[in-house]
Amino acid sequence: MKKNDQIPSSRRTFLKATAGLMGATLFGGLPFRSFAQAAALKPADRCFVFVYFSGGWDQLLAFDPRDPDVFTPERVAETRILPGYNLFTDATFLDRPIVPDALPGAGPSNIAFGPAVSDLAKHYDVMTVVRGINMTTLAHEEGMRYFITGKRPIGAAARGSSTATEIVGQLLPTVPIPSIAYGVESYNDRYPGSANALRVSRSKDLVDTLSPSKKRLDAQIENELLLLGGEPVTCDEAALGAGGVGSTYHTSREQVQQVLSSGLNLAFDFAQNTEATNATRAFYGLPSTGPYDSAAGRAALVATALKLGISQCVSINLVGGLDTHFGTQTSHATNLRTGFNALSRLVDDLKATSHPSGGNFMDHTTVLVFSEFARTPLINATNGRDHHLTNSCLLMGAGLKHNMVFGHSGDIGMAPGLVDLKTGAKDSNNGENILPEHIIATVLASADLDYSITRVEPLKALLTT
Structure with missing residues (x-):
């Protein structure tokens, strides 16, 4: 022709x-038939939340703390670890790790948390902490994209699809907007356009995108x-x-x-004077008028998307300001605490809300909380911490065992720990590094999804089945 x-x-x-x-x-x-079936906005039976803390978090303040009575300034030449909890200028922070009070029916906590975890520590009963993850990079973009996809980037370029895209591509949900990415990159290298995330950078973008337009096509x-x-x-x-x-x-x-025409934009317009939005503002401590781009506002957006059956996966940049190479320990801890308290409120909400399939929303939601890498265990000459390979992450909710710690970092310089990947136990002779792909494989396996794209086995000790 x-x-x-x-x-x-x-x-x-x-x-x-x-x-x-x-x-x-x-x-x-x-498929239009699938979308038509979603018009009733029934929540997905399995939901996923990917929570990104941008900038590289300090694990001594978060999920891999150290006892300051053991790791003292006098031993720093030996341990290469300085918790720095005595350097806080804000007396509301504890000067040692948090061990939460036991919850009724849950037994005592097996997890110690850094001082910045704050209110979130009370939810140890739905958590697993993974420590000693080797990020193999100290570059912000590479570390972020590595955790989003579970594949080592090629240079700084992402490789493969986002985990949220993998989930939507495999499950083919009938919710109107299967995946939302708020301030987070999203990729799709092998699925139809229906698996793409709706990407927004602020809450108003989401409201505007879902609002009926008065303009006709040219x-x-x-x-x-x-x-x-x-x-x-x-x-x-x-x-x-x-x-x-x-x-x-x-x-x-x-x-x-x-x-x-479904009015989904109204669900995310928290400035409305309705019973539902007034309750949301009160629960998350939001102002009567926007903007709603605080960590608490973003947490409210996640809850709204899942509970109303609008989305199945929400990826969100919950808080930033963590790339603190200089300054006090308090500034980094304050930013972390803001994010963790907002996340705690989200978990409160999901625990308190019944799911149509039985149980509460937390029983049907898998949450991954991560950052691109961690901060050095030593404080630098400008009273800050630099980039560090050894990371931790938090897994919560459905398909996972709870109240446990998997893996470890070293007691000298918090080096990535070699572990038996079947058990998480320390194994300095025959052990392996925990890598981001192990975490992503575990998230996929927690919902019985195909994890072969990661080319590793999940951390099966963390799975309920």
């Missing part, structure tokens, strides 16, 4: 733009779409329309119109 040189350049440009749009659209690959675009199905097919059109641009557009338009 010859290329038809008579196709107007404007139309060729339109075809290329439309092909790109349909490849990237959130709704373009979602008349020329409408006409070109109508003509697309009735004119002779040229090589140019065949190539650009190989994915069914015209039919995809019509299906996508109907789906998008149904989403926009």
